[in-house]
Every structure is written in C-alpha cells, then in structure tokens.
Amino acid sequence: MLTCCPTELLEDIEVRQSKQKQNIEAHFLGIAGECARLNTQLERLLSALCCLLLTRLRCHNQLATRSQLLSLFAILFALGGCASTTTVQLSPSPQEPVCIASATAQILWKPEWRADQKDVLAREAAASDGLRQFFDGAGCFVSASLERLPQISMEAAHAVAADATKRNRKVVLIVVRELGPIVEIGGSLALVEGGTEVVLEISEFEPDKTGSRTFTIHWRNGGPGVIKGVASLPQDMQAALVAALQPSVQ
16 A cells, blocks of 8 residues: 655655755855856857756756866856846836935945855955945046944934935935845756846935935846856946946946
C-alpha cells in the first residue's frame, strides 16, 4: 500500500531546497566582484551570445563549477556581457524638479538600512561619494551644503530639516534605503539576472510651505546575464539622483 510522505520528511526536503538555492545565490555573488572589473564596452554586440549560453546551461539543468563560471563570465564580460537596462520608478509620480539652478540649498542625508544589511560601511562610503560628486557637478543648485545626519529617527531627521529652512531657501533630506548589487537565480530565461539598485526617499522643505514634499525613487540597472559588483555604486547613486531631483540640462 502506498502512503504519503511524513510531514517531517517533506519539511526536510523544503529546508534542503531552500539551502541549496541560498548556496547558489551566494555562489554567484561571490564572483560578482571579480566580474565587475572586466571591460563592458562591447556589451550589445555579445549580449545575445551571453544570454544564449546562460540559457543553455539552465535548460540542460547543469550547475557549472566555480572555475567554469569564472571562465565563462571572464570571456563574456571582458568583451561586453549581456545587455543591461535602466528602470526608474517614482512614487508618487510624476514629480516636479527639486533642483533650482539659481538657488542655494542645504542637503541633509542619512542611511536607513534593513536590519540584515551587509557591508554597511562600504555602502555608506559609496553613497557619500555619489552625493558629493552629484552636488559638485550636476548643476542642481548654484551652491549646496552637504551634511550627513547622525543616527537619529526619521521624525527627528524631519524636524532637523524643517528647522534648517530658517536659514536656507531650500532644504532637501535624502534617506538612502538601498544601494548595492542584486542577483536573482532563475528569475528569467537566463540562469542569472542581476545588476545594481538604488532606493532613496526624498523630502523637500521650503520656508514658505507647510510640511514637506516627500517621494521615493527606485532606480535599477541590470538584466539577464548581468553581474555587477560595487565599483559602480557612486555612479549609480548619481544616476538615481539625476532621475529624482531632475537638474536642468546644461
């Protein structure tokens, strides 16, 4: 007589499958830094080849060894890798520009990471570099003073920003919620889909207005077959700020 599997056995199988998926994700993240340094100038030319090879690996249900994956990605990423795309989501949308090229502004920022966020110091350094480079060169304001807030609550941060309007025509509070590489296993026809993402919460304060205008931006660059490391994070931060604050075209 056939009997159903015990509940304990089914749970054990689910646990093993979950651990296997986590190991595979960690496997790809481990080589992301090595791949990120390689040249990507011929990206579009070889995107079809890269995605085809990754798809064939998945279709044949094969898990390549680390050395095989490194060899594959080194060859493809050195020449171009898979094509990446950029997506931008503003919520709520649309938003009027925050930037005023003729104005001065006080820029306050603080990180607000997930409880399980890794490499916090490296992410905060990349965020700081991206913010400084953007406000130094994007022409968002004629002059902008950049200040990182201490580890205070969101309510306290908003209170500090509101108080700063007594001395500034415009105050912008930028909360960094996500900044880093991402990777998904089996999320598309390709074996791996990754890239980098930036999630910011923007609050604009002005002396003659009650309260603040607050919105979020979710910026993402990547796609099937794309693996990125941390080297591009300051540039990614700048790109997200351009999309969110909308400086005028120089």
